[in-house]
Amino acid sequence: MKVTIDGKEIEVPKGTTILEAARMIGPEVAPPTMCYYSNLKTSGGYCRTCIVKVTKGSAQNPNPMPKPVVSCRTEVMDGMEVQNYTSPDLLEARRGVVEFLLINHPLDCPICDQAGECFLQDLSYNNGTEKTRYEFKRREFEMIDIGDKIKLHMTRCILCYRCVKVAEQLTNGRVHGVINRGDVAEISTYITQAVDNDFSGNMIDVCPVGALTDKTFRFKQRVWFTKPMDAHRNCDKCCGKVRLWYKGEEVLRVTARKNKWDESEEFICNACRFDHKKTADWVIEGPTPISHHSVISQNHYEHLNALKVDTLKRQKALGFMNIDKRP
Amino acid sequence: MGKKLLLHNDHVPNIHTYEVYRAHGGYASVEKALKTMTPDQVTDEVKKSGLRGRGGAGFPTGLKWSFLAKPEGVPRYLVCNADESEPGTFKDRYLMERHPHALVEGMITSSYALGAHTSYIYIRGEYFYVARILEQAIREAYAAGMLGKNILGTNYSLDLYVQVGGGAYICGEETALLESLEGKRGNPRIKPPFPAVAGLYGCPTVVNNVETIAAVAPIVNMGGEEYAKIGIGKSTGTKLISASGHINKPGVYEIELGVPVEEFIYSEAYCGGIRNGKKMKAVVAGGSSVPILPTELILKTAKGEPRLMTYESLADGGFQTGTMLGSGGFIVMDEDTSVVKNLFTFTRFYHHESCGQCSPCREGTGWMEKVMQKFIDGTANESDIDLLWDIQGKIEGKTICPLGDAAAWPVAAAIRHFKQEFIDIAKQKKFNDVKHYYRLNNLTEA
Structure with a gap:
């Protein structure tokens, strides 16, 4: 065709x-x-x-x-x-x-953990306007914990339904979904159930905005000060292929590997994500190639320079291109 | 008065019972179809009749039926959309309340034509008492052998169920209705696939409005060609119109399509003119979502021809100078009515009923209501009119289901035809609704 x-x-x-x-x-x-x-x-x-x-x-x-x-x-x-x-x-x-996506978004990027890797930031940078025409009070919700490792900040949510699909397709017995309708629709769990399954952490990865955040990483560091490394370990639940986000020698968070469209290549389990945060747990493959346009590419791999991997060369070898989506 | 096919027995006492309905010629179409016709012949008659969907969109019913996929070994379903929630529309309720067997009869004949052995009537939650009337009618039909196994001794079997919804406007959208019927959240599905291919439980499904299904019975009885002789051009047959607003005789009228709008409003046979001797200001001709038209445009088209109650004539001139027949919710407003206030009510309704699935409708409907609230509070500026125009343009055609369009059209039409009212409020910084208030409360103006 x-x-x-x-x-x-x-x-x-x-x-x-x-x-x-x-x-x-x-x-x-x-x-x-x-x-x-x-x-x-x-x-x-x-x-x-x-x-x-x-x-x-x-x-x-x-x-x-x-x-x-x-x-x-x-x-x-x-x-x-x-x-x-x-x-x-x-x-x-x-x-x-x-504009519709932004009118009720709090635009609290300065205090949002997603800033720097947020789909909505990229989108509004490329397609948004300088000023808002919306003069009314923005929608607000209470922050809630869904599960012991995940914080839901519904105010930032754009109702993309990705997390609902993760729960539906990766796990059996989905306990969260969308309640209410219209512009007061919200992601929530059933009564007071907590999301508790081995793959729930992927909800954080798929969330395009800062509505679902990793409680083990919240407010630890701006993402552009952390540097990603590809790593793997033998895991009996998932593929074990992850991305470690370093600040200095410390692993601040673990996420799935994203492809050039910023979508998880393979989903990872909660054990890999939340419980293995030591370099010793992992076999390090090398720095993750980052687009030059990403804010994360701004700094150096401090303290990890010893690895001496040519990021640009690796990036070319992997076929990564300029992923700037501007027209 | 024109010919009546659905409400011709409206004067008969106890027409809601099986015996009386049968004695007045009820269920003749079932007998005729099941005993003397093949399913395809019934579909052909419906095609010949030129019947168009009575729910609002006016899609030819015969054509819709012929799209139904018929794979081997997969059940097919007929679902009746009785989720009548369009503001200004109450014709299905009238029909179901008073003539429940007309719907049951139409369901049997239509299900036979489509080869469905299980059919559903999905009725809105607010009509719970109508659901009881329908259930009683279905029980009577089962007892008389019109439903169940081997209907009238033929080898055709049909089970008919009534499902009450939770009371959501969005569930009148056919795919949202199917989701709700399946027991899920009533969110519209993304099309394609269309219900004719993958509908209820993933099986081929036809969803038709109550009035459409009820009209199948007279079509089978009189023959499609005979039915097509009623009406004008591609608008064939009769249509139930729910007339409301500032008219002398609000109510449900069955009209032959093609009655001039002027006759419909002013004739004693129908609405009986504007009440209290007032002048007419505007008409919403087909339920809240169709564009509002001022008097001069509703009575005559832009070309100067008299406007008729047909799909084509009402749509003449596109949205610039025309409107739609829609579901037949005919709302007439007199000279004291504020179009701004009316529009505020509509925007509030669509804001409340948006399902929240896709962003333009979820965010845009709420935004429009908030801007309209400014007009009601008298705090709006002239730039807010442009803002409203811009918002509606950005919703229309960008959403999953037609609710976005339905929310955008009334806003566009009100600004198109009654912009001066908006400008006046913005200039005076005051919304004067005193006349409206006095009239509502039967007070004389001081």
Whole structure:
């Protein structure tokens, strides 16, 4: 199947979504995503940031689609033509979606642990406006603990449903979900149940904003002062392939490895995530390649210079590109 | 008065009971369809009739039925959408309250046409007493052999269930309805797949409005071609209109599609004119979500032709100068009504009913209500009108389900046609609703 996105043609297998096809072409045409997650089935379609304009439906039916479609849940048709960054109307529509996502977001980035690796920050940097037109009180919720290691700060949530999908697809017996509706809808657990299972920590990784944070890492350090290292260990529950975030010699947190779209490659268990925070627990593979545009690339691998790994070389070898999603 | 097909026995006492309904020609379509027709013939008749969905969108019913996937060994379902929640619409309630067997009969005939052996009526939570009426009707139909195994001695079997929803506007959206029917949170699904391919429990499903299903019985009885002769052009048959607002005779009227709007409002046979001798100001012609039109545009199209009660005529001129027939919730407002206040009520409603799944609707509906509140408080500025216009434009067409559009359209139309009212409030910094208050409380103005 041939599909053309922003003038770039690619051949993809049947059943590929527009988003997947765009990602195959490269970051220069890939739409931003907030709720889609490649490792989670049925994710996507909620945030509406990945909307694209279909200017030609298919070779058989060349009519354009009347409305923008969500690229993450729309499969390509042979001969389809899609506009993303080349359509000014679409970019305007996307700015609208971003504005909606931001009007009730507290914008407390200076005290938020997610800052520096936040999807919403990137999104609003690329598609947001300088000023808000929203003059009303923003929505607020009480912070709650869901499980002994996870803090839920609902005020920051953008209701992407990713954590719900994690609970549904990685574990049996989901105890949290969305309650209430409309703009007072919130993620919550069933009555006072705590999320307690071996893979609950992945909710933190998939959360695009700072709504779900790791209580063992909260307020310890800004992420751009920590330096990631890829490491692994033998784990009987999960793949054991993780990313260790160092500050000096100390491992401050452990996360799953993210691909170049910032999505977990493989989910990891809570034992790896919360209980193994010593260098001795792990076999270190080397520094994680980081995009030059990421704020995390700003500093040096202090004290770990002894490893002498050429980050840039490794980055090129792994095929990492400039993942700046700006048009 | 025109021909009546659904409410023709409205005057008959106890028409809600099986015996009386049967004695007045009820269940004839079941007998005719099951004994003399194949399911495809029934579908063909519905296609020929030109019947269009009565729930609001006006999609041709026969076409919808023909999209139903029919894989081997997979059950198919017919679901009746009785989650009538559009403000200004109460026709299904009237039909179900007074003629429950008309719906049951339509369900049997339609289920037979679609090859469904289990069918559901999903009714909104607020209609719990209507659900009891329907359940009683279903019990009677079972007892008379119209439901259950081997209906009327044929080898067709059907079970019919009533499911009461929790009372959410969003559950009237067909995929949200199916989610709710499955026992989940009533969030609309992302389409495709459409219910015709993967609907209830992942099986092919048709979801139709109460009135649509009830109309299948007369279509089978009289034949599709005969039915298509009623009405004008592609708007065939009769339609129930819930007339409300400042008219002399509010209520549910069955009209032949094609009645001029002016006749509908002013004729004694229908609404009987504007009450208290007032002048008409505006009409919302098809339930709260369709664009409001001022008097000059509702009575005549922009081209100067008289507007008729048909899908096409009401939509003439697009959203610039037209509206939609929608669900037939016909709300008439007199000269004392504030369009701003009316719009505030609508935005509050959509804010309350947004499911919160996708961002433009979740955030945008609340924002619009807050801005409208400023107009009611008299604190709005003229720039707020542009802001409202911008917000609605950014919701429309960007959402998973049509609720976003439904929330955006009334805002757009009110600003398009009644911008001066908004400007006046913004300039005077005061919302004058005294007339409205006096009229509501039957007081004479001081």
